[in-house]
Amino acid sequence: MQDFHSALGLATRRKPVQPITLVRPHAARRAARFFVEKFPGKSLYAVKANPAPDLLEVLWDGGITHYDVASIGEVRVVSQTLPQATMCFMHPVKAEEVIEEAYFCHGVKTFSLDSLDELEKIRKATRGATDLNLLVRLKVSSEHSKLSLATKFGADSDELSQLLLETRQVADAMGICFHVGSQAMTPAAYTEAMERVRTAIIESSVTIDIIDVGGGFPSAYPGMEPPPLESFFEAIHEKFEDLPISYSAELWCEPGRALCAEYESVLVRVERRRGNDLYINDGAYGALFDAAHIGWRYPTELVRAEESDAPLAHFSFYGPTCDDMDHMKGPFVLPEDVKTGDYLEIGMLGAYGCAMRTGFNGFGVEDRITVSDEPMMSLYSFSAERPDESNVVRL
Ligand SMILES: *Cc1c(COP(=O)(O)O)cnc(C)c1O
Numbered sequence: 357m358q359d360f361h362s363a364l365g366l367a368t369r370r371k372p373v374q375p376i377t378l379v380r381p382h383a384a385r386r387a388a389r390f391f392v393e394k395f396p397g398k399s400l401y402a403v404k405a406n407p408a409p410d411l412l413e414v415l416w417d418g419g420i421t422h423y424d425v426a427s428i429g430e431v432r433v434v435s436q437t438l439p440q441a442t443m444c445f446m447h448p449v450k451a452e453e454v455i456e457e458a459y460f461c462h463g464v465k466t467f468s469l470d471s472l473d474e475l476e477k478i479r480k481a482t483r484g485a486t487d488l489n490l491l492v493r494l495k496v497s498s499e500h501s502k503l504s505l506a507t508k509f510g511a512d513s514d515e516l517s518q519l520l521l522e523t524r525q526v527a528d529a530m531g532i533c534f535h536v537g538s539q540a541m542t543p544a545a546y547t548e549a550m551e552r553v554r555t556a557i558i559e560s561s562v563t564i565d566i567i568d569v570g571g572g573f574p575s576a577y578p579g580m581e582p583p584p585l586e587s588f589f590e591a592i593h594e595k596f597e598d599l600p601i602s603y604s605a606e607l608w609c610e611p612g613r614a615l616c617a618e619y620e621s622v623l624v625r626v627e628r629r630r631g632n633d634l635y636i637n638d639g640a641y642g643a644l645f646d647a648a649h650i651g652w653r654y655p656t657e658l659v660r661a662e663e664s665d666a667p668l669a670h671f672s673f674y675g676p677t678c679d680d681m682d683h684m685k686g687p688f689v690l691p692e693d694v695k696t697g698d699y700l701e702i703g704m705l706g707a708y709g710c711a712m713r714t715g716f717n718g719f720g721v722e723d724r725i726t727v728s729d730e731p732m733m734s735l736y737s738f739s740a741e742r743p744d745e746s747n748v749v750r751l
Contacts, residue, residue: 362729363623363659366700374621377637377710380674381414381726383618384706386736388418391615397594397607400424402571405612405707409437410724411619416441424571424610425464435462441539442466446533446568446610448474448493448509455481458706468493468533470511472519479526479722490523491531491568492516496552500545501572502580503650510534517560524562531566531608532556535694538613538708540572541582541684543591550595557600564601568608575617576733577704578653578689585614585735612707619706622721623659626698632671634694639675639682642719645712647684648675654709655732656688659699661700664691677717703732 360366370376373406391399400416400422407430412423415437421486425436426447431454434443444466458464459482466489467478475490480489495510511519524530532553536545557564569592574582596607622643628635640648647654656671658664667688670687671694690700713721 359726359728362727363621363657363701364661365385365698366423366725366727367623367659368661371522372623373625373637374720374721375625375642377643377724378623378701378727379410379724380619380621380728380731381410382728383731383736384411384414384616385418387419387615387618390585390736391611392419395589395609396596397609398422399606400446400610402446402610403430403434403616403712404613405571405620406616406711407433409433409708411706412437414619415615416496420615421732422608423495424612427458427527431458431462431464444468444489446491447692450474452481454532459485465489466491469523470495470509470519472515472522472644475519475523475526487528488526489529489531489566490527491566491648492520492523494532494534494549494552494556496534496536496549497545498537500540500542500548502539502541503537505535505537507745516556517646518563520556520574529565530562531568532564533568533608535570535610536572538572539574539580539582540588541574543579543583543588545572546592547595547619550592550599551554554596554599557682564599564605566606566608567596567601568610571610571612573611573614574735575607575613575704576705576735578655580653582735589749594681615733617704617707618734618736620710621701621703621731622710624700624702625698626694626696627676629694629696632669633674634671635674635676636700637676637719638702638721639673639677639683639684639719640679641677641714641716642675643709643713644673644675644684644702646708647673647686648681651685652688653688654705656690657701657703657732658691658694659701664692666691668692676719679717701732
């Protein structure tokens with residue numbers, strides 16, 4: 357596989373007919389180093405955001421040793437790709453058979469739960485194991501996040517104290533976790549949730565060994581530029597220091613999006629233009645699920661050897677399938693003269709983008725190609741690390 361510096365070299369030389377996923381290992385590595393060095397605790401990568409084995413390896417090399425998994429499929433992928441990694445099973449509703457396989461075959465000792473039913477399942481499936489880390493998931497608000505995760509999981513306050521007390525009897529190490537929703541736009545999302553944690557600890561008087569603030573750390577997208585990640589880390593650390601927990605208690609987080617959003621982009625081709633609708637060869641059943649279903653906007657660039665000097669205009673996309681729902685409203689910003697046959701790069705698709713692909717209607721991707729230029733947007737400074745470009749084709 358030949359590496360290219362950027363989308364342009366690839367489009368010019370290969371003229372790909374199907375979309376191509378462009379991967380930027382240096383960007384994911386930079387994100388991993390950032391969390392490892394700056395988050396005041398342990399960072400678990402939430403695998404569901406993007407389970408690509410090549411990404412798992414980059415994050416491992418960047419110092420991420422713990423992985424938040426949510427299904428037996430994710431357990432198997434991580435276990436095969438990174439046999440030394442520590443996995444934490446953070447889905448609060450699991451099949452007993454899955455808990456059993458995770459514990460006995462893959463050495464998973466950390467589980468989350470939000471009900472007495474689940475506690476009983478974990479106890480039975482691990483045959484009364486005494487080396488478990490159990491984290492009780494609290495229900496918290498998603499009001500500061502672009503994507504809500506507030507209704508599905510989390511223990512209700514009326515049974516919380518009992519759940520904490522009974523879990524304490526089973527757990528070796530005992531924690532509290534929550535999830536503020538994805539793409540949290542302010543540190544207040546975490547500090548308000550940690551107030552709930554404080555109340556729960558005081559009301560139940562249980563000893564807590566782990567506080568896990570979950571995922572939700574933002575990335576940069578058009579129209580969504582969050583404050584620096586350091587401000588989130590500082591606010592979390594301050595609240596953590598103030599909780600009624602022991603000196604040796606650990607602080608964890610579970611970033612998905614923030615670690616991988618910059619890792620991938622997609623090179624697509626315009627197959628038809630109708631007004632300001634562009635018919636492209638990737639869409640809602642490919643990497644653009646969130647663009648279609650929740651109106652997420654991604655940065656776009658025209659990939660043409662001779663740069664266009666036309667003014668910028670707003671476009672919508674249609675994907676390649678025959679389904680009306682395969683429509684991405686945008687707006688996506690491109691030069692006004694974009695036309696059939698042009699290539700476009702759509703950026704920031706490393707989280708919940710390429711991971712959502714289906715093969716519906718026979719449309720898929722052609723290839724994954726490593727590029728060394730910078731992602732279109734970033735929450736990390738570009739000076740941190742430069743990739744090795746010695747064997748890269750430059751155009
Ligand atoms: C989805 C999820 C994450 C990752 O969320 P991001 O918004 O991608 O950071 C972390 N923890 C849990 C339990 C999740 O369900």
